[in-house]
Amino acid sequence: MAKLTPERHLSPQPPSVAARDLVQAPGGIPAADLAAVRPPNAPAVAGRLTPLIGGPGGTINAVVIDAVSRRPIFEQRADRPATPASTTKLATSVAVLASVGPQHRITTRVVRSRGGGVVLVGGGDPTLTALPERPGAGHPPYASLTELAQQTASALKATGRTTGAGRVQVDYDASAYQGPRAAASWKPNYLPDGELAPVSALTVDEGRVSPADPTRNSRVGDPPAAAAAAFARLLTANGVPARAGRQAVAQKGAAQLGAVQSAPVSALVEHLLTESDNDVAEAMARQVAIKLGRQPSFAGGAQAVRQVLARLGVADGVLVNDGSGLSPQNRISPIALARIVSLAAAPERPELRAVITGLPVAGFSGTLSPPRYTVPMSQAGAGVVRAKTGTLSGISTLAGVAYDADGRLLAFAFMAGDGKGTVDPGKLDRLAAAIAACGCG
Template sequence: MAYVALLGGAAWAGTSVGAQEDRSAEADAASAVVDVAASPTPTPTPTIPTRAVPAAPAGASPVRTCSVADAAADPRLEQFQGRAVNAATGEVLFDRGGSTPSRTASVLKVLTTAAALNVLGPDYRLTTRVVRGAEPGTVVLVGGGDVTLSRTPSGTTTAYAGAAHLDELADQVTAAWNADPATAGSPITTVVLDSSYFSGDAWQPSWNRKELADGYMPPITALMVDGDRDSPASNVSARSDDPVGRAGSAFAAALGGATTVIGTAPVGAPVLGQVSSAPVSTLVKQTLIVSDNTIAEALARVTAIEAGAGSSFGSLQQGITAGLAAYGLDTSALRIVDGSGLSGGNAVPPSYLTSLFVQIENRAGNLGWLYDGLPISGEAGSLSYSDRFAGSSSRADGAVHAKTGWIDDGYTLAGTIDAADGTVLTFAIYALGDVGDDAKQAIDALAAAFWDCGANLSDY
């Protein structure tokens, strides 16, 4: 209650008149003297300030008692950062450096694919075209960023399900060439290779060149076949220094033999044939499920192009953040150097990931495609490998939908957890610094501890 005291002041007005009269008849000219007493100044009413009425007491928050302190203190996590959030309420249940931007490793692919699904949409396809060249006997193979295009015969299974094949493209070109009276019966002698859709460096300067021989990353060009793998069917396979040359040689052979040169297509040249990738919805899953660096970089570059940011590595910061803007989250702390997360120069706070994963869990916009492509603990993709969610951590099998990450100085995991009590948590765990391969087991143990606690997860 508020208590108000009101005091009324009284005012007095007093008038004293004294009249002196000369009552004699001779006093006609006598003067009358009037004495008027001065009125006193009224006393003002004092103002008493009104006390604020206290707000109704807030409802008591339940004391959360399930601690994961031991798992979070595992020395294998090295420089540990992490956050866990109740996806339904938005309450931060656990936080260790969650607002600090740090390198993400391949968890960055979540941002890349989320941006691509917004800018490109799930039905967008990357198209490779062949157009007529400016010189007689010449055609131009124009790369459109489809790194899944295969040099293997049509019907062959490669690392990329649903990939287009060069022999199909060659058949289209040959048919169109022979259907034109101006070229029918004449050979195709030269294939011009046009990879100008992407610009700038093909190799991000912060990447380690050993990734070529180790089989995880090729130079990123708009024209390549089979992700530039030596073995088209293998997820991990050595890559070359010249993806454009490898693609050109394979296409020339499919045409029956021709020389190849580097160049660009004439403006407005007639199209002789074209083939397209699987839709972005499929490419997103292929990117996430086995952490494919090559598709991630292609999606990042095409997203930046379609967002109007440019076509080089330097365009990705603007292009990816523009693609993420639709999700309504603050992107100012993000640093995007590449699309795959291979660079240690990328920086994303765990808090951004836990917020984005709330929207992924809710399938906002086109993000349902992303959720459906995530690895699942003990069941699918990179979380089903023998060294993930093994031993006691296997109690969370099937409950963790998350993206894995690994670079030389960091292991990461971020996604959602369907906890034992039915609560959905979003989480991000970073183990950074001088980490070993066993950091993966420490990360899984902490995620399994989050699963145990659910809504009762304590920050202590």
């Protein structure tokens, strides 16, 4: 089958969370003073956008709202739900930051097993890695499987578990997640094509068969078993001969031999938005479910995300079946996406700021890197627009924020296509650039 979703980087590299707003208003207008800038005139904005929306390139549902007041400035079928593709990740990201919190870290640990071996217990960290840390990689340190093996080997040696006692059996516990490892609504080629690994609470290097080889994107069929095998090899390398065991559930109160933690959720959110990382997005949805006491599954994650959005007042028009947006059955309206982005940009919600700092910068980063925003019709948005992209077959979406030429912060969402024809993502770029170029106050 043809690969229908965009390429993404092989190794996740979430940047550190910025301590300042990365979307700067022209003329250096501080974020706190944005309310003093007059909102744009709605007819003037319509005059800019309407000619661009018409013509070939697929039907577009669109909205532009004032990020301060959240009042609509431009609407075209704004309340009509459409397939959001990866802009679904905006809902997932706001939900996990609002519920779990930006500073939360996910723990992977090793405990004693009943039979005298060890159990590798996954907590759902999608960035756990067996690769060596690269100096200057530009991200907080990932949880290291190598470090966990070193801790475990030292603990076993200290308690008298020596090489003379035979090989240590490494069982694995991935029970932190429940339900199927692939959504029923996903296209069958997603896992074989490496769009993401089978969703599991225990995965190393996102289940990639060759994580150090950027030319290969294939994933293992059983991520927890592969993680246990990798851990057994690392234990052996640290002087404790070991072998991979079987699936198990760690005994309550079992002695802990080692533990490592992920980067903060804020950094994971930044990464999943910048690079549109499906593995991290599905992990974040399940963290929301765990926090709210729901089943950590596709259904439970979707229910938990919407529950948090309802508490925040931005759930209307949101219906999701997964955390990543790969499901063609997801439905979100443009006005819902714009309200979610505006909420994340609100000065009174600093815990959500990683959503804004994680949005790709037009023409510079992530899924908005060149050639996007490098042609004359969209260049006005380069460096000014920050937005999340969404792409499935016959569907293209774009939702984010931009300062207009007067310095007013606007939120927008443009959703094109019905999954049956072709769409032009460049058309959405031109719409966002028109907002940035509009001195329409």
